[in-house]
Amino acid sequence: MLDQSYYQKADEIIAFYGKKPSSLIPVMQDIQGVYRYLPGELLTYIAKEIGVKEAKAYSVATFYENFSFEQKGKYVIKVCDGTACHVRKSAAILDAFMKELGLSDKKHTTDDMLFTVETVSCLGACGLAPTCTVNDEVHPNMTPEKVVGLITELRGEC
Incomplete structure (x- = not known):
């Protein structure tokens, strides 16, 4: 209720x-x-x-795909898997987020409700590929190494 x-x-x-x-x-x-x-x-x-x-x-x-019935974390991370991001290894970035946060294909939100990780078809930032957003703030030229730093930075804001 x-x-x-x-x-x-x-x-x-x-x-x-x-x-x-x-x-x-x-x-x-x-x-x-x-x-x-x-x-x-x-x-x-x-x-x-x-x-x-x-x-x-x-x-x-x-x-409409943008509506969700699942409760999301404080930080909603969207990893782009559009063509430009995909060819620039966005799958490795998604894997890094999932591993760092202990998430899986079945579990997209951390138990502490801080992070939700989603894959999207395109963020419209192809020239900055591979990209992700955190609550709609674009993070360009992502790498698996940058994922760890970004998570650490976001945890420090809490």
Whole structure:
């Protein structure tokens, strides 16, 4: 069960966009912007509040790749695997993040909820390949060695 503050925040966001079906995507985007994921229980609440069927809300949330029902860490690391990054060995960078953080194909978020590692098709920074982002901040010309330094730096910010 979600804390009452989640519903209060949802109410604020819904009030901003209005209680109408066309508010669904912007409301979901803002909720995910706040919590870094869409809590399923909250999506059900949003659907009811703006007057759309729960199935419609879930179909929209699952259709768009940028929506996630999984809770994410404080730092969301996206490793690019687009063509330019791939040919410049982005797989080795992904492997380094996974190894350094103790993650696997089945587990993308650390137990302490600090890090989530994802692979994306393209970050649009091909000239800086291989790249990754941490909470949308681009880190160019990554190497497996730079991964260790980046993780150490991020842990120091906590």
